[in-house]
Amino acid sequence: MLSRTTYQQIRREWALRAERINQNPFHPDYGLPQQYRELILRTAEQTSPAQAAEIHNVGVSTIYKWRAIMRRA
Numbered sequence: 606m607l608s609r610t611t612y613q614q615i616r617r618e619w620a621l622r623a624e625r626i627n628q629n630p631f632h633p634d635y636g637l638p639q640q641y642r643e644l645i646l647r648t649a650e651q652t653s654p655a656q657a658a659e660i661h662n663v664g665v666s667t668i669y670k671w672r673a674i675m676r677r678a
Contacts, residue, residue: 617677637663642671 649657658665
């Protein structure tokens with residue numbers, strides 16, 4: 606099992622690689638297009654993560670993860 610520090614370093618490295626490649630921290634085959642993710646995050650800012658998750662049929666934890674990733678990228 607990886608230590609927390611190692612895991613964070615790996616995530617940071619992958620986020621930097623993605624930023625260099627196409628300014629998108631998510632893998633293109635991940636399922637949802639970047640524009641749709643941005644729409645969901647905007648909805649979460651305007652309402653709440655729980656309401657946005659219900660409206661767009663995604664998990665609340667997913668919205669929090671996307672927020673964290675987008676802040677780092």
